[in-house]
Amino acid sequence: MKRWLPLILFLVLVGFFARGLFLNPREVPSPFIGRTAPAFTLPRVGNANASFSPADMKGKVWMLNVWAPWCVSCRQEHGFLMQVALSGVVPIVGLNWKDKDREAEALLARTGSPYVAVPEDLDGRVGIDYGVTGTPETYLIDQAGIVRLKHIGPMNPEVWKNKFEPKLKELGA
Amino acid sequence: MIPELGHFALILALLVALTQAILPLVGAHRGNLTLMAVARPAAQGQFVFVGLAFACLAWSFLTNDFSVENVARNSFSQLPEVYRLTATWGSHEGSLLLWVLILAFWSTAVSVYSRHLPEDMAARVIGVMGLISVGFLAFLLTTSNPFERLLPAAMDGNDMNPLLQDWGMIIHPPMLYMGYVGFAVAFAFAIAALLSGKMDVAWARWSRPWTTVAWAFLTLGIVLGSWWAYRELGWGGWWFWDPTENASFMPWIAGTALIHSLAATEKRGAFKAWTVLLALTAFSLSLLGTFLVRSGVLSSVHAFATDPARGAFILGFLAVVIGGSLVLYAWRAPKMITGSGFTWFSRESLLLANNVILIAALGAVLLGTLYPLFMDAMGLGKISVGPPYFNAVFVPLMAPALFLMGIGPLARWKEASLPDIVTRMKWALGVALATGFLLPLTLDGFNAWASLGFFLAAWIALAVAAAFVERLRYGQGSVAYKLAALPRAFWGMQLAHLGMAVGIAGIAVVANYSSERDVRMDVNSYAELAGYTFTFRGTTEHDGPNYRAARGTLEVSRDGKPVATLHPEKRLYNASGMGMTEASVHPNIFRDIYVAMGEQLDDEGAWTVRLFHKPFINWLWFGALFMVVGGFMAASDKRYRIALRRSEMPKNVAAQGA
Numbered sequence: 018m019k020r021w022l023p024l025i026l027f028l029v030l031v032g033f034f035a036r037g038l039f040l041n042p043r044e045v046p047s048p049f050i051g052r053t054a055p056a057f058t059l060p061r062v063g064n065a066n067a068s069f070s071p072a073d074m075k076g077k078v079w080m081l082n083v084w085a086p087w088c089v090s091c092r093q094e095h096g097f098l099m100q101v102a103l104s105g106v107v108p109i110v111g112l113n114w115k116d117k118d119r120e121a122e123a124l125l126a127r128t129g130s131p132y133v134a135v136p137e138d139l140d141g142r143v144g145i146d147y148g149v150t151g152t153p154e155t156y157l158i159d160q161a162g163i164v165r166l167k168h169i170g171p172m173n174p175e176v177w178k179n180k181f182e183p184k185l186k187e188l189g190a
Numbered sequence: 191m192i193p194e195l196g197h198f199a200l201i202l203a204l205l206v207a208l209t210q211a212i213l214p215l216v217g218a219h220r221g222n223l224t225l226m227a228v229a230r231p232a233a234q235g236q237f238v239f240v241g242l243a244f245a246c247l248a249w250s251f252l253t254n255d256f257s258v259e260n261v262a263r264n265s266f267s268q269l270p271e272v273y274r275l276t277a278t279w280g281s282h283e284g285s286l287l288l289w290v291l292i293l294a295f296w297s298t299a300v301s302v303y304s305r306h307l308p309e310d311m312a313a314r315v316i317g318v319m320g321l322i323s324v325g326f327l328a329f330l331l332t333t334s335n336p337f338e339r340l341l342p343a344a345m346d347g348n349d350m351n352p353l354l355q356d357w358g359m360i361i362h363p364p365m366l367y368m369g370y371v372g373f374a375v376a377f378a379f380a381i382a383a384l385l386s387g388k389m390d391v392a393w394a395r396w397s398r399p400w401t402t403v404a405w406a407f408l409t410l411g412i413v414l415g416s417w418w419a420y421r422e423l424g425w426g427g428w429w430f431w432d433p434t435e436n437a438s439f440m441p442w443i444a445g446t447a448l449i450h451s452l453a454a455t456e457k458r459g460a461f462k463a464w465t466v467l468l469a470l471t472a473f474s475l476s477l478l479g480t481f482l483v484r485s486g487v488l489s490s491v492h493a494f495a496t497d498p499a500r501g502a503f504i505l506g507f508l509a510v511v512i513g514g515s516l517v518l519y520a521w522r523a524p525k526m527i528t529g530s531g532f533t534w535f536s537r538e539s540l541l542l543a544n545n546v547i548l549i550a551a552l553g554a555v556l557l558g559t560l561y562p563l564f565m566d567a568m569g570l571g572k573i574s575v576g577p578p579y580f581n582a583v584f585v586p587l588m589a590p591a592l593f594l595m596g597i598g599p600l601a602r603w604k605e606a607s608l609p610d611i612v613t614r615m616k617w618a619l620g621v622a623l624a625t626g627f628l629l630p631l632t633l634d635g636f637n638a639w640a641s642l643g644f645f646l647a648a649w650i651a652l653a654v655a656a657a658f659v660e661r662l663r664y665g666q667g668s669v670a671y672k673l674a675a676l677p678r679a680f681w682g683m684q685l686a687h688l689g690m691a692v693g694i695a696g697i698a699v700v701a702n703y704s705s706e707r708d709v710r711m712d713v714n715s716y717a718e719l720a721g722y723t724f725t726f727r728g729t730t731e732h733d734g735p736n737y738r739a740a741r742g743t744l745e746v747s748r749d750g751k752p753v754a755t756l757h758p759e760k761r762l763y764n765a766s767g768m769g770m771t772e773a774s775v776h777p778n779i780f781r782d783i784y785v786a787m788g789e790q791l792d793d794e795g796a797w798t799v800r801l802f803h804k805p806f807i808n809w810l811w812f813g814a815l816f817m818v819v820g821g822f823m824a825a826s827d828k829r830y831r832i833a834l835r836r837s838e839m840p841k842n843v844a845a846q847g848a
Contacts (some may be wrong), residue, residue: 020523023467024516027474031509033560034481036567038501089266089348089765115767152767 049164054081054156055146059136062113063122069110069136071162078188080109081156082132082172083144086120088152094171095128101177102131107157107185110134114152115141157181159188193258196246197337200287203239203294204327206232210297210320214313218385226313230301233316236323237294244291247336248278257343260284260336266349266765268736276360277350282484282500283336285363289480290326292364292371293319300375300400307396314382315375322374325507333500349736349765358418362411366438369408370476373445375400377473377515380466384518389462389526394455397469399825401452402682405445406821412438413814424771424786426706426802428810431580436559437479440552444472447548454541458603461542462526463519468545470519474512481508482559533605540598547591554583585639592646592694595687596653600660618656622649634703643698650691654684682824686817693813699806706802708788713795720803722783723747728795729787737761739772742787742797746776753783758799760787781805
């Protein structure tokens with residue numbers, strides 16, 4: 018019996034590991050899911066007199082995409098965001114995060130803009146309210162202004178299909 | 191074209207590895223020398239193909255081929271050349287390729303330095319290593335192909351994680367893997383012995399130098415990782431009991447136990463079954479570490495967690511390799527007859543005690559590392575286990591083992607006399623106790639943990655000295671002659687033990703007498719810490735190759751005399767937009783002065799700055815280096831080389847009997 022003990026202990030471990038594979042240790046549910054999106058009022062890129070506030074989007078399902086001109090992975094998702102914008106499924110607001118050199122306007126003029134509005138978060142304070150850890154990040158916000166989804170990292174067809182499309186259907190958008 | 195060539199080389203390597211695994215094992219089973227002879231050339235051929243694949247990947251990184259997904263994700267056109275090269279193993283795919291390359295390297299080393307082994311033994315060892323290669327190559331090719339193309343090609347890369355852009359990180363992974371994977375040799379020897387059913391002490395002698403070398407590399411890898419964390423993470427800590435650290439520390443503990451029990455098995459034929467089990471355990475823990483770090487089960491970087499296929503593959507592989515070897519162990523264990531007996535107080539019993547304690551400590555680390563997973567898997571909530579648990583459990587467990595370190599090398603095999611040891615060591619005990627009680631008083635006040643640390647450090651160091659004195663008392667000739675005549679194994683062991691003493695002294699001081707301050711510093715204001723005065727001269731803009739930085743200038747002085755000018759940086763990396771703190775350190779043998787920038791506070795140029803005074807921290811690194819050198823020295827002992835030379839004469843007849 019004694020000689021089988023190492024094997025038995027190991028098999029118990031394997032059982033736990035197998036279970037662990039289907040859990041995500043990092044998936045501490047974002048405290049914002051199910052809560053009202055933090056309010057802010059920021060000037061819009063290219064038009065300092067106009068401002069943007071989440072309240073402007075009341076009654077609509079919309080996406081808040083946190084990006085920056087200096088962020089390379091944001092360029093990666095740009096093409097796909099353009100497709101989403103063209104399909105007209107959901108309006109995208111692009112929070113321009115910590116763009117110290119003010120390059121956003123020129124960049125969007127060159128590459129095309131998937132955004133209905135581009136509020137400018139120069140010092141990154143709004144980003145802090147939203148718990149932004151890095152760009153890009155995308156939030157899905159419902160008609161009542163409640164955050165329903167958060168995705169960290171570039172948006173791509175797979176994430177869109179598995180996470181966003183089902184949620185959008187559920188919200189009736 | 192080059193990436194495709196690499197991919198193709200990898201496929202060929204898999205095929206050669208299959209040959210290396212199957213033919214020699216079948217040959218050894220049937221006693222067919224022709225099949226067994228495939229082992230060596232196959233291992234060397236596999237090394238060539240994996241090396242070619244690795245070179246192709248490195249070439250893709252060096253030439254900024256952003257049409258390769260791996261390059262696009264982990265490199266950047268502005269990245270300095272040396273980091274582009276090291277980015278080759280910075281990713282999941284690349285680090286696995288490095289793993290396989292190093293395994294192929296060890297297999298080739300075995301194929302070259304195994305002429306003295308019976309043919310069937312060598313064939314089995316190389317065959318088992320081939321099986322492991324097959325698993326990892328299949329894993330690479332099916333789930334983690336490093337040569338995957340990205341179409342259309344990216345315009346530029348995402349950059350290497352800025353944390354890894356440090357020269358400590360350049361050599362840390364290769365050294366760590368040399369250790370991790372090196373235990374595969376001891377593992378293969380144990381499996382080969384189990385397969386052949388010949389559980390004599392010869393396999394212990396053969397696997398000893400390999401195990402010691404692997405252990406030395408692992409020690410070096412761990413300490414480089416720790417040193418990197420200390421300098422690069424910017425909060426002055428050197429060990430965090432983080433799952434990835436534990437993943438490398440657990441094989442190290444098992445390896446340390448293995449080295450010691452191999453000694454008892456080789457010299458006295460003692461604990462055969464136990465030693466085999468330890469050899470299996472050490473490598474199993476290396477595999478487990480790879481699984482934990484790479485599968486995302488414990489802590490994950492997004493990219494890995496989103497792909498459970500990888501985790502499932504490694505887990506399946508783990509189950510087959512470790513499960514299979516444990517079944518083999520259980521089946522063969524009754525065949526292992528332990529050699530002559532020993533009394534309760536002998537070198538054997540002390541080594542056994544050392545082993546029991548080390549394994550208990552290993553169990554404690556394993557439990558703490560996996561506990562969050564257990565809780566989560568049973569739906570009991572998400573928790574994390576931090577340093578307080580590990581320190582509270584690990585330190586008291588290790589203290590008795592460290593005390594025994596002082597006695598073990600002085601005790602005789604089979605039967606030692608306790609009164610005799612007491613007579614020989616009572617002066618050392620007295621001096622060590624005095625050091626433990628008095629030394630803390632000369633520092634910043636008495637502290638029980640520091641006191642224990644000093645006592646143990648002094649005790650081990652004095653035991654090393656005593657061992658030399660006793661060895662030099664007998665024999666003819668001058669002291670220098672007698673010192674030179676001592677075997678390298680003896681030198682190596684004593685040096686490693688002394689390294690432990692130096693390291694413990696370092697830990698005792700740095701853990702209990704460090705001081706730090708988080709201060710707001712206006713330009714030209716000053717702050718004081720541990721007798722040093724830090725004057726902040728503001729920051730300047732500084733452009734690196736792939737980052738922009740605010741570089742601070744702090745003048746450090748003591749009693750009005752300048753000591754150093756430090757330039758800590760706060761960097762913002764262009765591609766990822768990640769912020770990084772680059773600490774600046776002024777070292778000497780008694781202390782480090784360590785400064786890190788916090789955040790800018792206002793437009794006048796005020797910053798928060800972290801100041802650290804870290805006494806004796808460098809003793810830690812030096813202690814570890816002593817252990818590394820000691821390990822290499824012990825492995826190069828004359829008896830192993832004689833065994834090699836002698837074997838060149840008779841071309842083994844032993845194989846016939848297999």
